[in-house]
Amino acid sequence: xxxxxxxxxxxxxxxxxxxxxVNRVIExxxxxxxxxxxxxxxxxxxxxxxxxxxxxxxxxxTKPQVPYALTSVSQGLANAFVGSLVIVGIATAMALxxxxxxxxxxxxxxxxAIKGFVGLVLDTLAGIPAIVVGIFVYGLLxxxxxxxxxxxxFAYAIIMLPFVARSTIEILALVPSSLREAGLALGxxxxxxxxxxxxxxxxxxxxxxAVLAVARVAGETAxxxxxxxxxxxxIAWNPLHAxxxxxxxxxxxxxxxxxSDHALAWAGAFVLIVFILIVSLTARWLAxxxxxxxxxxxx
Amino acid sequence: MAPTVSALxxxxxxxxxxxxxxxxxxxxxxxxxxxxxxxxxxxxLGLIAYKLVQGAHLALSTFGLGFxxxxxxDPVHLHFAAGAFLFGTVVTSVGALILATPLxxxxxxxxxxxxxxxxxxxxxxLVETLAAIPSVVIGLWGIIxxxxxxxxxxxxxxxxxxxxxPLFGTSTSGNNYFTAIVVLTIMIxxxxxxxxxxLFLGVPRELKEAALGLGTTRWEMVRGVVLPYARGGxxxxxxxxxxxxxxxxxxxxxVVGNGTFIGANLFQGGDTMGSKIATEFLNAVPPMEPSALxxxxxxxxxxxxxxNLMAQLVVRRASRRLRG
Numbered sequence: 001x002x003x004x005x006x007x008x009x010x011x012x013x014x015x016x017x018x019x020x021x022v023n024r025v026i027e028x029x030x031x032x033x034x035x036x037x038x039x040x041x042x043x044x045x046x047x048x049x050x051x052x053x054x055x056x057x058x059x060x061x062t063k064p065q066v067p068y069a070l071t072s073v074s075q076g077l078a079n080a081f082v083g084s085l086v087i088v089g090i091a092t093a094m095a096l097x098x099x100x101x102x103x104x105x106x107x108x109x110x111x112x113a114i115k116g117f118v119g120l121v122l123d124t125l126a127g128i129p130a131i132v133v134g135i136f137v138y139g140l141l142x143x144x145x146x147x148x149x150x151x152x153x154f155a156y157a158i159i160m161l162p163f164v165a166r167s168t169i170e171i172l173a174l175v176p177s178s179l180r181e182a183g184l185a186l187g188x189x190x191x192x193x194x195x196x197x198x199x200x201x202x203x204x205x206x207x208x209x210a211v212l213a214v215a216r217v218a219g220e221t222a223x224x225x226x227x228x229x230x231x232x233x234x235i236a237w238n239p240l241h242a243x244x245x246x247x248x249x250x251x252x253x254x255x256x257x258x259x260s261d262h263a264l265a266w267a268g269a270f271v272l273i274v275f276i277l278i279v280s281l282t283a284r285w286l287a288x289x290x291x292x293x294x295x296x297x298x299x
Numbered sequence: 300m301a302p303t304v305s306a307l308x309x310x311x312x313x314x315x316x317x318x319x320x321x322x323x324x325x326x327x328x329x330x331x332x333x334x335x336x337x338x339x340x341x342x343x344l345g346l347i348a349y350k351l352v353q354g355a356h357l358a359l360s361t362f363g364l365g366f367x368x369x370x371x372x373d374p375v376h377l378h379f380a381a382g383a384f385l386f387g388t389v390v391t392s393v394g395a396l397i398l399a400t401p402l403x404x405x406x407x408x409x410x411x412x413x414x415x416x417x418x419x420x421x422x423x424x425l426v427e428t429l430a431a432i433p434s435v436v437i438g439l440w441g442i443i444x445x446x447x448x449x450x451x452x453x454x455x456x457x458x459x460x461x462x463x464x465p466l467f468g469t470s471t472s473g474n475n476y477f478t479a480i481v482v483l484t485i486m487i488x489x490x491x492x493x494x495x496x497x498l499f500l501g502v503p504r505e506l507k508e509a510a511l512g513l514g515t516t517r518w519e520m521v522r523g524v525v526l527p528y529a530r531g532g533x534x535x536x537x538x539x540x541x542x543x544x545x546x547x548x549x550x551x552x553x554v555v556g557n558g559t560f561i562g563a564n565l566f567q568g569g570d571t572m573g574s575k576i577a578t579e580f581l582n583a584v585p586p587m588e589p590s591a592l593x594x595x596x597x598x599x600x601x602x603x604x605x606x607n608l609m610a611q612l613v614v615r616r617a618s619r620r621l622r623g
Contacts, residue, residue, distance in 0.1 A: 033405020129546020219433020
């Protein structure tokens, strides 16, 4: 006690030693934090990989679920994969053009004050909990009509919209203004310059943003739970009816008391994670390339 | 009249690739369509709020603001109030923030100041990956792995060491607030960490070097230069993390248990607003119960908007302070 207090007033040597010791302790803590983070990820992904990869088979991709089977039948998640693909595809088709238009307005036309306002709206939309989006779509579309894949797509599109719009705004901001000026100087009107010069120049980056939004949304469960979860058996391609999806299937199977259902849930989780990782890694790689192209830095 | 003059005019205009009227029409069209989309986003936000208020109207008019303070959820006698779920939401979110912040800041400092360059890339990629894992997968892992682990080992150990603190009472099931806190921590740590890392990397190099040049240790440099510089942004990242935790429904519903318990013991099962909606919504008996659940959703919406505005405000104030 007295030793440490004294050392503050003691020889500079003691003080320095103490400062260094504090520094070393803090550095150790930061190393530990990073180790814990990495370990957490390792445990999570490791578990999913261990439990999931062993369940991988062709049947997983080709056979549908067989709920309430009394005997053990071989079943897969084909119905869930089909539903997820269709729903995410339709959601992208809704959110991408809408988000691109918003970004075009913000970066090419909007006055400063409106720019800020639209940015605020997008941030607020992005912050709305997924389950609230689910309730909204339930109240808007499901009540009175029943669930459908389209309702799920609409909910997904709402979640994707702010991401697509934000990333497109960022990409359009990277397009050099000299390109716009060149188009205008040739006598092309604003709209020709925007659609014929600015967008084609940025299209790689815009699509990358859309792909990242797909990766972000593909595992969302809450909105689908309310809008497209009460499903029949077998594989269904029609988005006008409720469709089974991978996240909802995992959610339901995880709660089941049957061990074989858990195995199916792990398999679904494994495929979902692999999909998300591949998609987001590819997108990141493409993003690096298109950003280099836009900013003209070649490394 | 004056045909020569007009002929001269036409040659002038036909030379230009686009005549005036078409230019103005095309520009107006794109401006209107794109502006309409931007307006559409604002309308969508308004519509979400409107639909929730409409859906919750019955519960709003029956229970009023007392819904927030009372604690009862009785579908048989149609008496509903959010007290316990509000409590559960706040406890789990704040608990997750308390656990996640030091962890995330440690990771961010490691990535921005300490890690050797060959480790930086892989570790930041891993942190981003953790952020990309869907909540339902974390929930699956939570149910099957974490819940038994907490019940058999972690909860009893914490109780025997820290049992004199009311927070760590006796544990009857692994499905409890504390497990939910751990799951939420896993979800929000990468968010706070990656945002903070970018803030730390944004600190001007000459400021750091000036501090080190004065003979400070690395920690003193971080405390004196990096942390003050990034303070506003880190606060905003924490707020965004809490926002994410408040609204998480799926993973929490898988591990938090259920009930209307309010008390200090973290090893009790309960519900958050999100988990209550996720588990009950499709089974709710109209008209009152769904309306009460939508009321919960309305509270979540208001909370999430408030949290977002707060984060924006913090960022704006911090950037004004930095610009001087």
